[in-house]
Amino acid sequence: MIDTKKEGIAIVAGPTWLEQPFSSVELKEIAEYEPRDISNIISNYPGITINNPGQPEWWDWKATLKQDDTYLSLTMTIFEGESKVFCGLNCEGMCEVKILVDFIYYLKNNGFPSVWFHTQNTEMFTPENFRQRYGKN
Numbered sequence: 414m415i416d417t418k419k420e421g422i423a424i425v426a427g428p429t430w431l432e433q434p435f436s437s438v439e440l441k442e443i444a445e446y447e448p449r450d451i452s453n454i455i456s457n458y459p460g461i462t463i464n465n466p467g468q469p470e471w472w473d474w475k476a477t478l479k480q481d482d483t484y485l486s487l488t489m490t491i492f493e494g495e496s497k498v499f500c501g502l503n504c505e506g507m508c509e510v511k512i513l514v515d516f517i518y519y520l521k522n523n524g525f526p527s528v529w530f531h532t533q534n535t536e537m538f539t540p541e542n543f544r545q546r547y548g549k550n
Contacts, residue, residue, distance in 0.1 A: 415513070415547050417485065417504040421533025424517055425501035429527050435537045444527035446499040448474065448489060454523045455487070458516065471497055478516065483508045501531065510548040514540045 415422070428442040448471040456463050460480040467474030467489065474489040485506040492500045504513070513530075517540050520528050530538040538546060 414482070414507050415510055417506055417508055417513075420547075422504045422513070423490075423501045423531045424504065424520070424528050425531040425537070426499055426525075427527055427529045427531075427537060431529055431537055431539055433539060433542045437531055437535045437537050443492075444525075445492075446525055448491060448497065448499050451489070451499045451502075451520075451525065454520065454525070458519055478508075478512070480512055481509065483512045485512075510544055514544050517543075 425437070426444045426446055427437070427440060429444065448467060452463070452467060452474060455461055455476060458478070460478050460483075461476055462479070463474075463476045465473050465475040471489055471491045476487045478485040478487065483506070485504055485508050488503045488505075490500040490503060492498045517528060517530065521540075530540070530543040532538075
């Protein structure tokens, strides 16, 4: 189990390719995804409940993921400029590493290939590097 709040784990939009090790400070390219599209895909994931659909503001979007012993609270962050685009999902709770890795692969395989794990130390991880760093389960 990983305490995602303690580790500052998020799932964020990033470049199309990520070479390890990588720091988000070095980002030069960030994929742009519509918050509504991300929300729609997440809503179909097993164990997800959308607690607030992000109306009137996407900053208000909240969901929970319950699977096995995992309870994870997800909140959406947004890049605000000319248009509002998905920045990331803050993850708070106790979670099996396998469940987080399965979740990010679900996002990657359903139209969001440029999402990555991010930590409070600005480290970015591929799913496999995240699994190696935080556990083998």
